[in-house]
Amino acid sequence: MQGIWTTERxxxxxxxxLAVTPDxxxxxxxxxxxxxxxxxxxxxxxxxVSGRRVTLLVGSGNNGGDALWAGAFLRRRNVxxxxxxxxxxxxxxxxxAALKRSGGKVVSVEDGPQWxxxxxLVLDGIVGISARGPLRADAAALLEHVSSPVLAVxxxxxxxxxxxxxxxxxxxADRTVTFGALKPVHALAPASCGEIALVDxxxxxxxxxxxxxxxxxxxxxxPVPGPGDDKxxxxxxxxxxxxxxxxxxxxxxxxxAALATSGLVRYAGHAADVVRxxxxxxxxxxxVTDAGRVQAWVVGPGIGTGNEGRDVLRFVLGRxxxxxxxxxxxTIIARSPDVLDARDPDTPLVLxxxxxxxxxxxxxxxxxxxxxxxxxAARKYDAVVLLKGHCTVVAAPDGxxxxxxxxxxxxxxxxxxxxxxxxxxxxxxxxxxxWxxxxxAAHVHSxxxxxxxxGAPTSASGILAAVPAALRSLLSPAS
Ligand SMILES: NC(=O)C1=CN([C@@H]2O[C@H](COP(=O)(O)OP(=O)(O)OC[C@H]3O[C@@H](n4cnc5c(N)ncnc54)[C@H](O)[C@@H]3O)[C@@H](O)[C@H]2O)[C@@H](O)CC1
Ligand SMILES: [K+]
Numbered sequence: 511m512q513g514i515w516t517t518e519r520x521x522x523x524x525x526x527x528l529a530v531t532p533d534x535x536x537x538x539x540x541x542x543x544x545x546x547x548x549x550x551x552x553x554x555x556x557x558x559v560s561g562r563r564v565t566l567l568v569g570s571g572n573n574g575g576d577a578l579w580a581g582a583f584l585r586r587r588n589v590x591x592x593x594x595x596x597x598x599x600x601x602x603x604x605x606x607a608a609l610k611r612s613g614g615k616v617v618s619v620e621d622g623p624q625w626x627x628x629x630x631l632v633l634d635g636i637v638g639i640s641a642r643g644p645l646r647a648d649a650a651a652l653l654e655h656v657s658s659p660v661l662a663v664x665x666x667x668x669x670x671x672x673x674x675x676x677x678x679x680x681x682x683a684d685r686t687v688t689f690g691a692l693k694p695v696h697a698l699a700p701a702s703c704g705e706i707a708l709v710d711x712x713x714x715x716x717x718x719x720x721x722x723x724x725x726x727x728x729x730x731x732x733p734v735p736g737p738g739d740d741k742x743x744x745x746x747x748x749x750x751x752x753x754x755x756x757x758x759x760x761x762x763x764x765x766x767a768a769l770a771t772s773g774l775v776r777y778a779g780h781a782a783d784v785v786r787x788x789x790x791x792x793x794x795x796x797x798v799t800d801a802g803r804v805q806a807w808v809v810g811p812g813i814g815t816g817n818e819g820r821d822v823l824r825f826v827l828g829r830x831x832x833x834x835x836x837x838x839x840x841t842i843i844a845r846s847p848d849v850l851d852a853r854d855p856d857t858p859l860v861l862x863x864x865x866x867x868x869x870x871x872x873x874x875x876x877x878x879x880x881x882x883x884x885x886x887a888a889r890k891y892d893a894v895v896l897l898k899g900h901c902t903v904v905a906a907p908d909g910x911x912x913x914x915x916x917x918x919x920x921x922x923x924x925x926x927x928x929x930x931x932x933x934x935x936x937x938x939x940x941x942x943x944x945w946x947x948x949x950x951a952a953h954v955h956s957x958x959x960x961x962x963x964x965g966a967p968t969s970a971s972g973i974l975a976a977v978p979a980a981l982r983s984l985l986s987p988a989s
Contacts, residue, residue: 511718511721511722511723511724511727511912512692512721512722512723512724513691513692513715513716513718513720513721514691514692514693514694514696514697514718514719514720514721514722514913515691515692515693515715515718515719515720516672516693516694516719516720517639517640517671517672517693519715519719520639520690520691520693520713520715521639523690523691523713523714523715524536524690524713526714527711527712527713527714531712534604536711536712537572537575537576537579537604537605538579539689539709539711539712540576540579540664540689540709540711541575541576541577541578541579541580541582541583541605542579542580542583543687543689543707543709543710543711544576544577544579544580544583544633544661544663544687544709545580545583545584547661547685547687547707547709548564548580548584548589548631548633548661549584549587549589551631551659551661551684551685552564552589552630552631555630555631555658555659556630559587559588559589560587560588560589561588561589561590562589562590562630562631563589563590563591563592563628563629563630563631564581564584564589564590564591564592564629564630564631564632564633565591565592565593565594565622565625565626565628565629565631565632565633566578566580566581566591566592566593566594566609566632566633566635567594567596567626567632567633567634567635567636567649567652567653567667568593568594568595568596568601568602568635568636569596569597569635569636569637569649569667570596570597570600570601571602571637571638571640572602572638573635573636573637573638573639573640573641573663573664573667574595574596574601574602574605574635574636575602575604575605575635576605576635576638576663576664576689577593577605577633577634577635577663578593578601578602578605578606578608578609578614578635579604579605579608579609580633580635580663581593581609581612581614581633582605582608582609582611582612582614585609585612585613585614586612590615591609591612591614591615592614592615592616592617592625592629593606593609593614593615593616593617594617594618594619594622594625594626594652595616595618595619596619596636596648596649598616598618619648619652622652622655623652623655626652626655626656627655627657629656629658630658631658631659631660631661632656632658632659632660632661633660633661633663634660634661634662634663634666634667634681634683635663636649636667636668636681637667637668638663638664638665638667638671639664639665639671639693641665641667641668641670641671642670643670643677643678644668644676644677644678644679644680645667645668645678645679645680645681649667649668649679650668650678650679653679653681659684659685660681660682660683660684660685660704661683661684661685661686661687662681662683662685662686662687662703662704663687664686664687664688664689664693665686665688665693665695665696665703666680666681666682666683666686666695666699666702666703667680667681668680668681669681669695669699669702669703670695670878671693671694671695672693672694672695672879673694673695673698673878673879673880673881674694674695674697674698674699674702674901675699675878675879676699676702677878680702681702682701682702682704683702683703683704684704684705685704685705685706685707686703686704686705686706686707687707687708687709688706688707688708688709689708689709689711689713690708690709690710690711690712690713690715691708691713691715692706692708692722694719694720694881694913697720697722697901697913697915698880698881698901698913698915700901700915700916701900719911720881720911720912720913721910721911721912721913722912722913722914722915723912723914723949723950723953725953725984725987727950728949728950728953728954728984729984729985731937731942731946731950732771732937732950732954732981732984732985733745733771733773733937733940733941733942734985735772739772741772741773741774742773742774744771744772744773744774744939744940745771745773745774745805745806745936745938745939745940745941746773746774746775746776746802746803746804746805746939747767747773747774747775747776747804747805747806747807747808747932747935747936747938747939748775748776748777748778748798748801748804748806748807748808748826748935749763749764749767749775749776749777749778749779749792749807749808749932749935750777750778750779750798750801750807750808750809750810750813750822750826751763751764751777751779751781751808751809751810751811751812751813751928751931752779752780752781752784752785752811752812752813753779753780753781753812753813753814754780754781756781756812757780757781757784757785757812758812758925758928759811759812759837759925759928760777760779760781760784760785760811760812761781761784761785761788761789762811762925762928762929762932762970762971762974763808763811763836763928763929763931763932763935764777764785764789764792764794764932765788765789765929765932765974766928766929766930766931766932766933766936766974766977767808767932767933767935767936767939768789768791768792768932769974769977769978769981770932770933770936770937770951770954770977770981771936771937771939771940773805773936773939773940774793775789775791775792775793775936776792776793776794776795776801776802776804777789777792777793777794777795777801778794778795778796778797778798778800778801778822779796779797779798779813779822780796781812782794782795782796798822798825798826799825804829804831804939805831805832805938805939805940805941806831806832806833806834806935806936806938806939807826807829807831807832807833807834807935808833808834808836808931808932808934808935809822809823809826809833809834809835809836809839810823810834810835810836810837810838810839810840810842810931811836811837811838811927811928811931812837812838812928813837813838813839814838815838815841815842815845819838819839819842820842820846820849823835823839823842823843823849823852824849824852825852827849827850827852827853827854827857827859828852828853828854829854829857830854830857831857832857832858832859832860832938832939832944833853833857833858833859833860833938834860834862834931834934834935834938834948835859835860835861835862836861836862836927836928836930836931836934837862837867837927837928837931840861840862840863840867840870840871841867841870843861843871843891844867844870844871845870850891858893858894858938858944859891859892859893859894859944860893860894860895860896860934860938860944860947860948861887861891861893861894861895861896862895862896862898862927862930862931862934862948863887863895863896863897863898864897864898864899864927865897865898865899868883868887868897871887871890871891872886872887872890876897876899880897880899880901880903881903881905881911881913883897883903884896884897884903884904884905884911885905885909885911887905888905888906888907889907891907892907893907894906894907894944894945894947894948896930896934896948896952898927898930900916900919900922901913901914901915901916902914902916902952902956904945904948904949904952905945906944906945910945912945912949914949914952914953914956916956916959916960917956917957917959917960918959918960918963920959920960920962920963920967920968921955921956921959921973923967923968923969923970923973924969924970925969925970925971926955926959926970926973928970929955929958929970929973929974929977930951930952930955933951933954933955933977934947934948934951936951937950937951954977954980954981954984955973957980957983957984958973958974958976958977958979958980959973959976961976961979961980961983962975962976
């Protein structure tokens with residue numbers, strides 16, 4: 511699992527390290543790594559390093575210092591470096607002196623545009639982890655002249671370091687080189703960061719504030735049958751979804767559950783005939799009351815928000831098995847919280863709201879800090895909350911939180927959430943910890959989405975059809 515730390519924790523770790531490190535050493539380590547990446551980008555985009563032009567956008571803090579020192583290192587490789595100082599009187603003293611010594615040029619903000627337009631690469635050293643709010647007007651105006659690739663120092667300036675929120679002018683980088691550890695911005699604002707590289711400066715951090723599952727974590731968690739397994743030992747999942755008029759949600763959720771693991775899938779609802787026709791392996795009945803025993807329920811997609819939907823939700827919440835409540839089920843819970851009285855104590859619950867459903871559940875939209883929002887909903891409902899959005903956030907009532915960073919935005923298509931809930935249900939039935947189940951399902955869902963899309967729009971059926979390929983790439987990467 512990749513660890514992610516808030517800027518407050520990073521700053522504390524930096525202070526501990528600074529106290530035992532010679533003056534300026536950490537910044538030089540950071541800047542050297544930065545210069546290596548800058549040279550790599552120059553070579554990639556222009557075919558050479560020597561003789562190329564790099565322009566530095568330099569703010570008033572240490573982030574600007576990193577950029578200035580990196581400029582001095584790039585001079586050693588015969589790169590023409592120009593630095594635009596946004597606040598000349600507050601520019602990092604040692605960094606500026608090093609750049610000047612190395613033969614780098616300092617240019618005024620007024621002359622900046624022509625140097626930016628001429629650059630083969632622009633380094634964004636405007637603000638780093640102490641940034642607050644969007645870019646100010648002077649920096650925003652300069653960015654309009656950028657046409658070359660951009661390398662962000664530590665993080666793209668203008669993007670909130672702790673939430674990834676963008677609410678005004680901000681840098682969009684091709685690559686972000688960060689130091690010591692990942693910060694929330696790197697997981698929550700992938701479109702602003704571009705490719706992310708981590709340079710080790712010797713920070714020592716444990717107990718991350720936020721996590722990101724990597725491929726190996728998901729592969730290790732995913733249930734793989736052994737010789738002694740049968741369809742029951744793999745976990746039986748019940749799917750209560752869809753209606754006679756809208757059978758699609760049932761077909762997608764039951765299908766995802768069937769493809770996720772080799773356990774058995776039971777379906778209960780008015781779309782039984784359609785589900786059986788599409789997925790003959792699913793045991794389908796008309797009602798949850800005669801569905802038989804399951805180890806987890808997925809409930810909600812397409813069940814409606816009326817009395818019948820409420821009864822279905824109440825029934826499954828009282829079975830003493832984990833429940834993934836999605837779509838209409840979240841709306842029912844928001845409107846009639848008393849349905850949760852039917853929940854057996856200690857029954858794990860996973861809620862999977864999108865922003866609108868979140869607002870119904872919590873009375874206000876998720877806001878800029880989506881991790882904090884998911885955590886507070888998780889506490890309120892004593893449930894794992896999977897908050898959908900470009901980046902999916904999964905929070906547990908005990909405070910654990912993870913982010914799934916997508917590859918592209920192809921998952922935002924009708925029915926995509928039904929596929930996700932089926933995957934979550936299958937993993938709950940297999941006995942995974944609900945937080946991990948939700949995170950692993952989100953990971954495979956976005957992987958299937960990018961495989962299905964492959965650079966063009968796809969559909970929920972396409973995402974569903976790509977689930978086996980996604981799992982194959984995780985579980986048997988060599989084949
Ligand atoms: N402390 C350390 O040991 C290290 C720090 N490093 C660098 O230092 C950075 C943090 O440096 P600082 O704490 O000096 O602060 P920053 O460089 O993040 O910038 C803070 C400065 O920018 C101004 N500012 C804040 N928001 C702004 C906005 N929206 N527009 C314009 N100006 C704004 C503030 O007035 C302040 O002067 C890190 O991101 C990293 O790049 C690295 O060199 C690694 C070592
Ligand atoms: K920056």
